[in-house]
Amino acid sequence: MELRQLQYFLKVAQKEHVTRAAEELHVAQSAVSRQIHQLEQELGVDLFMQKGRNLQLTPVGQLFCKKVESILKELEHSVNEVHEFLDPERGEIRIGFPHSLGTHLIPTIVADFRKYYPHVKFRFKQGSYPSLIKDVLSGEVDLTFISPFPENDEHVSGDIVMTEELFAILPQNHRLAGESEIRLEQLQKEKFVLFSQGYSLRPIVWQACLQAGFQPQIAFEGGETDTIRGLVAAGMGVSLLPEMAFYQTNPLQPAQVKVVEPAVTRTVGLIYRTDSKLPLVARSFRTFLISYFKARQNNTPVGS
Missing domain, CATH: 1.10.10.10 (Winged helix-like DNA-binding domain superfamily/Winged helix DNA-binding domain)
Incomplete structure (x- = not known):
């Protein structure tokens, strides 16, 4: 035939x-x-x-x-x-990312990249930490942003592209809302609004609270950054979120306060499957991203 x-x-x-x-x-x-x-x-x-x-x-x-x-x-x-x-200037890039990066960072990066490669298409997939790892290993995505960076996973390779500070978020009328900085132990009697099981920010916040000497009392759980932020703004509890999560236009906003003891951070990595060969267009995007975040750390324009 x-x-x-x-x-x-x-x-x-x-x-x-x-x-x-x-x-x-x-x-x-x-x-x-x-x-x-x-x-x-x-x-x-x-x-x-x-x-x-x-x-x-x-x-x-x-x-x-x-x-x-x-x-x-x-x-x-x-x-x-x-x-x-085989064409680094065309084709489709399949990229995954956690919800907290979707509001501002991903749109900004894609817009900047398309200034150099206007014909490239993108397919996006949001998810929790386990689902993002699964998507990389199954070939569902070429690259994925992930937090925290998986340091000892032989099945994926990649780079830490940034380390991001987490801030306490509080209702605007909270007694600590006007402070420039607080110690995390000052929130030990508060109810917390946390991400659900499987989301990477949950264990980061949980471990920070344990390090500060208490176990957080959970009032609400959710899977979206907007949900966490909105519930806090509405007075339902307190939480910790990375600075990246504050880029949005909703008028109902929580107060944002720096946490100094302990300092709470998360690593954000860009990973791909170790045994796979990235399409040329995805390799070009990865190279662009590494330069993008280096320039961001140094406060210099991309390409300079």
Whole structure:
């Protein structure tokens, strides 16, 4: 069975006529008829039956047509992927990231990157720490931002791109809301609004509270940065969030206070599967990101 036979078969099925199919394929009518005949002989079934001046798919022909459509679409997609893989200025970058980076950082980075590579497409996937690791290992994404950086995972490789400070967030009318800095132990009697199990910020906040000498009392749990921030602003408790989480336009805002004892930080890494070869466009994006965050640390423009 040849690819040409499948292409000719599908065109005849679409046009319901050999002559019209041949005209679109820019080949002789006899060539199309011959390929269809050879295909039917190989399969041992009739794929078409005559209906007036047109051809109509037989029941088995209809079944075969659906399979052929799927095969040819997948083949076309695979060919396009190969071309895009080899082109660093086009193609699609599949990238994952935690929710806390989605409000400001990801849109800013993508906008800056597309100034240099305007034809590149992006496919985004948000998730928790376990799901982001899973997406990298399964090949669902090429690269993913992740926090904390997985230091000893032999299945992924990557770089720490930044270390980010976490701030206490409090209702605006909280007794400590006007302070420039606080010790975490000052919140030990408060109710906390935390991320749900599986989100990387939860164990960071939990461990910081234990280090400060107490176990946090949980009032509410959520999976979105906006939810955590909104609940705190509404007076439902207190929490800790990275500075990156404060970029938004909702008028209901919690107070943001620096925590000095203990200092609470998180690492943010960019990882990819160790045993995979990144598409050229994804490699270009990774190189851009490393430069982007180095320039950010040094307060210099990207590309300078």
